[in-house]
Amino acid sequence: MNDFFRLESLVMQFGGLTAVKDFSLSIEPGELVGLIGPNGAGKTTVFNMITGFLTPTSGRVLWQGEDITGLSVHQITARGIARTFQNIRLFSDMTVLENVMVSFHHKVRSRFWKAMLGLPSHGKEERRIRQESYRFLQELNLGHLADEKAGNLAYGQQRRLEIARALATYPKLLLLDEPAAGMNPQETMELADLVLEIRQKHALTIFLIEHDMKFVMGLCERIKVLDYGISIAEGTPEEIQSNPDVIKAYLGEPKHA
Numbered sequence: 001m002n003d004f005f006r007l008e009s010l011v012m013q014f015g016g017l018t019a020v021k022d023f024s025l026s027i028e029p030g031e032l033v034g035l036i037g038p039n040g041a042g043k044t045t046v047f048n049m050i051t052g053f054l055t056p057t058s059g060r061v062l063w064q065g066e067d068i069t070g071l072s073v074h075q076i077t078a079r080g081i082a083r084t085f086q087n088i089r090l091f092s093d094m095t096v097l098e099n100v101m102v103s104f105h106h107k108v109r110s111r112f113w114k115a116m117l118g119l120p121s122h123g124k125e126e127r128r129i130r131q132e133s134y135r136f137l138q139e140l141n142l143g144h145l146a147d148e149k150a151g152n153l154a155y156g157q158q159r160r161l162e163i164a165r166a167l168a169t170y171p172k173l174l175l176l177d178e179p180a181a182g183m184n185p186q187e188t189m190e191l192a193d194l195v196l197e198i199r200q201k202h203a204l205t206i207f208l209i210e211h212d213m214k215f216v217m218g219l220c221e222r223i224k225v226l227d228y229g230i231s232i233a234e235g236t237p238e239e240i241q242s243n244p245d246v247i248k249a250y251l252g253e254p255k256h257a
């Protein structure tokens with residue numbers, strides 16, 4: 001049994017709606033795994049249960065031998081799991097660089113916040129954070145935009161900034177929720193290369209949600225498919241593409257017809 005990352009029978013109910021039913025998955029260190037499925041299938045809900053935004057109704061999230069189910073977002077980030085959001089969450093009035101710098105707060109806390117608020121700062125620490133943040137921006141091809149307001153960035157650039165912010169928490173496991181959404185085909189291709197580069201450079205394990213099938217099939221080594229909260233398939237891109245249940249789910253054939 002894999003002790004690195006394992007989801008055991010996760011269930012998430014919202015009132016009468018079961019958004020995710022009995023979801024289980026193991027991911028090996030260094031793997032790049034995709035999670036796909038039609039709108040409303042429960043994909044983001046799975047990410048929310050992993051990262052502490054939702055506490056599962058039942059089931060367990062196991063991470064490096066520890067049961068992290070129900071821990072806070074902060075505790076989970078501190079254990080090396082980071083994510084991006086389907087609905088981009090940036091501080092749009094802050095600069096691109098500052099958006100990354102904020103990610104360091106969980107490591108340095110009050111000293112850094114004093115610096116950000118313009119109080120007498122510990123110059124050396126702030127300089128280090130600034131430099132490291134800039135390095136993450138460069139990795140995501142955003143170095144030239146460091147001083148721009150985040151709100152002024154193009155959509156695809158904002159998505160890359162979200163990844164830079166996630167990297168600045170020094171994760172081992174990175175969850176990307178629709179990283180290519182709103183990108184043009186050229187940007188999407190470049191993103192695929194960037195994902196591979198950051199995986200290599202930071203020894204990451206990556207779990208990603210994406211609707212762009214070319215992106216998912218070209219990038220992921222293994223894919224899990226959700227439909228109406230139910231896991232309907234798991235396999236290699238080739239296996240998934242030829243799976244009749246998956247094809248049915250995507251073509252929207254009536255259920256139980």
Ligand SMILES: Nc1ncnc2c1ncn2[C@@H]1O[C@H](COP(=O)(O)OP(=O)(O)OP(=O)(O)O)[C@@H](O)[C@H]1O
Nearest residue numbers: 014017019037038039040041042043044045046086
């Ligand atoms: N906090 C919540 N409270 C109530 N219902 C929710 C909540 N979050 C999600 N849902 C519902 O759970 C179901 C799954 O939603 P989820 O966002 O996980 O789907 P998804 O697969 O990410 O879809 P999409 O591809 O559109 O992003 C949907 O019916 C959604 O309306």
Ligand SMILES: [Mg+2]
Nearest residue numbers: 043044045086
């Ligand atoms: Mg979603």
